[in-house]
Structures are given as structure tokens and as C-alpha cells.
Amino acid sequence: MQLIKQVAHRLLAEKGVAGLSLREVSREMGVVSSALYRYFATRDELLTALIFDAYLDLGTTVERAEARIARRDVRGRWRATCRAIRRWSRDHSNEYALLFGTPVPGYRAPTITLAPAARVVVVMGAILSDAYESRETGRSVTAQRRVSTFLEVEGLRAVMPNVPADHYVRALMAWTQVFGFMSFELFGHYVGSVSNAGRMFDEVVEQLADLLEI
Numbered sequence: 647m648q649l650i651k652q653v654a655h656r657l658l659a660e661k662g663v664a665g666l667s668l669r670e671v672s673r674e675m676g677v678v679s680s681a682l683y684r685y686f687a688t689r690d691e692l693l694t695a696l697i698f699d700a701y702l703d704l705g706t707t708v709e710r711a712e713a714r715i716a717r718r719d720v721r722g723r724w725r726a727t728c729r730a731i732r733r734w735s736r737d738h739s740n741e742y743a744l745l746f747g748t749p750v751p752g753y754r755a756p757t758i759t760l761a762p763a764a765r766v767v768v769v770m771g772a773i774l775s776d777a778y779e780s781r782e783t784g785r786s787v788t789a790q791r792r793v794s795t796f797l798e799v800e801g802l803r804a805v806m807p808n809v810p811a812d813h814y815v816r817a818l819m820a821w822t823q824v825f826g827f828m829s830f831e832l833f834g835h836y837v838g839s840v841s842n843a844g845r846m847f848d849e850v851v852e853q854l855a856d857l858l859e860i
Contacts, residue, residue, distance in 0.1 A: 647685045649675065651699065654692055659740045663750050668692065690753055698759050700741040705765025707734045712769050720777040720860045727769055728824050728851045735828045742832060746825055767821065771805035774817055777860040778808040813858075820854040 653674045657666050667689050672679040686692040711730035715722045735742045745763075789812035790799060802814050809817060827850055830836050831843045840846045 650682060650685055650692070651695060654696060655740065658696070658744065663693070663744070666693065693750065693753060694756055694759065696741075697744060697755060698762055700738065700745055701759060701762035701765070703738070703741070704731070704734050704745070705762055705769075708766050708769050712773070717776065720773055721855050723773045723776075724770075724855050724858075724860055725848075725851055727766075727773065728847075728854075731766065731824055732828060732831075732847055735832060739832050742828065746829060747833075768805060770821060771809075771817070774813075774858060774860065775806040775808040777858070778806075778810070778813075781808075816857055820858055823850065823854055 650671060653671050654666060657670060657674065661670075668682050668686060669679045671692070672682050686695065708727055708730045711726045712723050715726050717723075789810065793799060793811050793814055797814055797818075799811060799814070802809075802817070803811075806814075806817060827847060831840075831847070836843060836846070
């Protein structure tokens with residue numbers, strides 16, 4: 647099974663999702679396509695396995711980087727998390743594109759990918775929750791009602807229980823900005839405007855920390 651996924655990764659890098667099929671994988675491996683059906687019944691099952699593994703690897707990378715920082719140093723944990731995301735994304739650009747690039751036509755990821763996909767979000771949420779834990783936030787019922795008209799408040803509260811509802815938008819903005827930056831960097835959208843993406847990213851991380859008040 648591992649060899650099948652390795653060949654599939656190479657085909658993704660060379661031809662994109664459009665060039666990924668069980669028939670093409672079997673041709674590369676020098677076996678009949680029916681030999682792969684015992685492991686993956688369809689191309690989508692293989693795609694799901696690749697997505698699951700990529701989310702798992704990204705989550706593990708981020709968790710390990712964040713865990714090395716002292717718990718009380720919330721800004722340091724934020725920096726470590728964001729830098730780990732960038733490092734993984736640059737080292738695994740094809741997997742990044744599979745997770746955060748153009749959706750695959752006709753493919754819908756099954757629920758088994760939700761848990762590994764949430765691991766980075768859980769780390770970020772824990773950082774924010776710890777940052778607010780000792781503060782007098784003065785939770786506003788009005789703010790919670792307002793954001794509940796467009797946010798899944800219960801789910802967000804579960805991830806960052808100490809963060810007031812009126813800061814949920816900031817949290818989602820920061821999360822979106824980190825991954826949005828990586829999409830712009832990896833897909834060439836900063837050409838002509840950013841001369842040093844690494845330094846630019848570090849500045850973005852600091853300004854987001856200021857926005858989040860951590």
C-alpha cells in the first residue's frame with residue numbers, strides 16, 4: 647500500500663490530480679490495475695488516503711514545533727506554529743496544493759479526513775485560549791448573538807473556550823491569512839511585490855499576533 651501511495655505522490659507532482667488514476671499508478675508500478683483494487687477500489691479512495699496522510703503529517707509537524715515552546719510563551723507558540731506551517735508547506739508543496747488548492751472536480755472528502763484536518767486548528771485554538779485564560783474578558787452575550795448569525799459558535803467555543811465571542815472573527819482572519827499567505831507564496835502570486843517571502847511571513851505573523859492580542 648505504501649508503494650502505491652508513493653507512486654501516486656509522484657504522479658501528482660508530475661501531472662496533477664487530473665493525471666492520477668489507478669490505471670496510471672499500476673502502469674508506473676508495472677502491474678495490472680486489478681492488483682490495486684484490493685487496496686483501493688477507486689481513484690477517490692486513493693485520493694482520500696493521500697489527503698488523510700498529508701493532514702496527519704502537517705498536524706504532527708505543527709504539534710511538535712509548538713510543543714517545544716514553554717506553555718506561558720503564547721506568542722512564541724504562535725510563531726512556532728506559523729513557521730511550522732510554512733516549513734511543511736514549502737517542503738510538501740504538492741500535498742499543500744492537494745489540501746488547500748483547487749478542489750478536485752466531483753470529489754468530496756469523507757468524514758474520516760475531518761479529525762486530521764482539525765489538528766492545526768486545535769493547536770491554534772489552544773494558543774489563543776491560553777492567551778485569554780487569565781484575562782477579564784467580560785463575555786458579551788450581545789456579541790455572541792451577533793456572530794452566531796454567521797459563525798458556528800459552538801464549534802469555535804469548543805476549540806478556544808477562553809476566547810470571547812467578539813474575537814472569533816479575528817481568530818478566523820488570522821488562520822485564513824496564514825494559509826492564504828502560503829497559497830500566494832507557493833502559487834507565485836507575490837512575484838513583483840515581495841522580494842523576501844520569509845521576512846514578509848515573519849512580519850505577517852507578528853502583526854497577526856498583535857491583532858489577536860497575544
